Amino acid sequence: MKISMDSFDLHKAQCLSRKDASKIGCIDRSIIEHVKLINSHSDYYTTSSCGGRIVLFAKDDGSRKCDGRWLYVTHGKASPAAIRKALSSPQKELVWFRQEAFILHVAARDLAAAKNLLAIARQAGLKHSGIFSLQSRIILEIEGNEHMDVPIKKGGKLIAPEAYITELVRIANRKMDNNMERLNTLLKYLKEL
Template identity: 30%
Template sequence: MSQDSFLQKKNQILSQIETTLGNVPDISPKGSIDELCVPIMNLINSHNDMVTTSSCSGRVSVFLEGVKVKDEGSSSKIGGKGDGGHWLFVEHDKTKIQDWHKDKFQYGQVPTTSDLSTRYILFKFEPLILHVKCRNYETASALYTTAMGCGFRESGIGINNIVAIRISIKLDIPIGYYNQENDTPIAFVTEEYLQMITQLSLDRFEENERRLNMLYEAISKMQVQAPKDSEQQETKEQRRERKRKEGLAKQQQKQAQIEQIEATEQKTTE
């Protein structure tokens, strides 16, 4: 008997999650699952037809752009990570971001010239994101509707019934640039401004957590409409057998129609 392909994939993912929770790093830049995500992941993964594939509870990061122009006629993506782009700071714990900027920068002016050679420093707040693989479209649709109802307006359903749960409370602010001559990050905003946007991020962390709690409660009460037919729940062998029987039934129906027409024509000639 063929094994359930969704269940096989789910078990594989859950095994990886269990390993990561056991302090073995995963492939994410952080290398571990955010503690704030664990309860909702456990809730989702307890559902027969859902499994989490990736998660981030929200974070503040300060990112230095990579080199955007390497030589004449070639360039890399603006804001991209490649060609020297890297984090100057990244933190998922809201209690550890208050003084992140201390001793990080020299303070100066906006560069007098700005072109593709300028490598900007970007302050980012990125909110919660969850990716959930669902067994069928009915489950994906129910989860998507539930997330939208909790204010996760950037959510969507992708291929293979994977639901991305997202919210649009991000920040993405240029705060400085990289001085290549003396290998120094320069902030062209004041320290007071950095304190202000840090507070904006803390406010967003609070809202992010409030929405996450709403989502947890909503998913725990979520009702999934039954599939319109059983095909999405079938094994390959079951589907093949059903198709065979449907084909035989159609042939028999067609043969019966032909016999009925012949009988009618015979009565007419008589």
């Protein structure tokens, strides 16, 4: 599949000229160099990105992700004290402690370019990456391997002891370190693109 050059270049210009629509309003510091490198290449542009994060997310059981709300978010390391403080406010919903890996959504000019970038992601050890849209645009998802998703509070009550919360934070912070190492490896390969 090949998208016309004019169409791809037009979409790229439009996408890159838009105001950042993320909740924080800017590209995460840990991934900005990756985004700039990808966007500087004539065959690619990023449509969204996140450098990885640790969050507390509240949502009703069975509801969709978009129906929930963030109680806490950091794109760096978390502290047990900050997590406990966020958990101290009353919530009736199910609260999840999550560590999410970095993610990049990248539009590619054509399937050959998409396969080339996917090969680079795989070289960097990013096994959860793939080409997932082949209709009007070819989109790649490049995603880190580090994830953690644990229910921590339900019906307004903690379902884990304090020591467990401290251990979750320690594990999530270690996963964020691994996330940064993988981002650095990806950056090395992107520079050869």
